[in-house]
Amino acid sequence: MCVPTPSKAPMLDVQNLTKTYRSAQERITVLRGACLRVDAGESVALTGESGSGKSTLLHLIAGLDQADGGSIRLNETEVTALADRGRAALRRDRLGLVFQQFNLIPSLTVADNLAFQSRIAGRHNSQWQSELVDRLGLGDLLNRYPEQLSGGQQQRVAIGRALAVRPPLLLADEPTGNLDEATADEVMDLARDLIKRTGCSFLMVTHSARLAATLDRQVLLSAGLIS
Numbered sequence: 001m002c003v004p005t006p007s008k009a010p011m012l013d014v015q016n017l018t019k020t021y022r023s024a025q026e027r028i029t030v031l032r033g034a035c036l037r038v039d040a041g042e043s044v045a046l047t048g049e050s051g052s053g054k055s056t057l058l059h060l061i062a063g064l065d066q067a068d069g070g071s072i073r074l075n076e077t078e079v080t081a082l083a084d085r086g087r088a089a090l091r092r093d094r095l096g097l098v099f100q101q102f103n104l105i106p107s108l109t110v111a112d113n114l115a116f117q118s119r120i121a122g123r124h125n126s127q128w129q130s131e132l133v134d135r136l137g138l139g140d141l142l143n144r145y146p147e148q149l150s151g152g153q154q155q156r157v158a159i160g161r162a163l164a165v166r167p168p169l170l171l172a173d174e175p176t177g178n179l180d181e182a183t184a185d186e187v188m189d190l191a192r193d194l195i196k197r198t199g200c201s202f203l204m205v206t207h208s209a210r211l212a213a214t215l216d217r218q219v220l221l222s223a224g225l226i227s
Ligand SMILES: Nc1ncnc2c1ncn2[C@@H]1O[C@H](COP(=O)(O)OP(=O)(O)OP(=O)(O)O)[C@@H](O)[C@H]1O
Pocket: 021, 022, 028, 030, 048, 049, 050, 051, 052, 053, 054, 055, 056, 057
């Protein structure tokens, strides 16, 4: 059972989450009642051994997969109760997602990649986009395509795209996993600065104890539970 939550409503409240992958050959139980809360404006590092289920948990929170049991409340929304359309709308309007593989759209320029989510969410704000461009140092790259960028540059675009809608929660899965240490530090410094400016909550999967220590709190996923 989860530790009872204090009266203040958290931005993200995961309670007793269970998940088993089933195939004809095997069952892999990954989450056995995981609990996690992230307060408004709080930054939390999700750590754990390879295969412990960090990405699974992040995908469930983002509504990219469905849990077997338990609850995921994002602000006042019960994510586990949403149908496919509701979960897609949640990702579009209220979540920022950043992955290790950058996931930019190859046929769009940097400028159009940056504006992609905010445009489809109907929340494009030119002033905020200009500020993102400045703070992420993307001014000279706006007409380039993703294949013409370095890994660090691509990830800066991905972070800008995710924050363009000013989401209440930013989820990142090993965002610097494909970058060298110096570039990782540079990208994380920029991300932390922008996260502070937007006031969003931040949940980041990372293998790096060094980067985890730069966030407000670290939690460990082990044997299907979070401590
Ligand atoms: N779609 C799937 N079908 C079956 N098993 C899966 C699926 N996705 C993940 N798994 C299994 O679930 C377990 C947890 O995987 P997950 O990717 O969540 O771990 P992780 O902690 O993020 O690992 P890593 O740090 O290596 O990225 C692993 O044993 C993995 O093989």
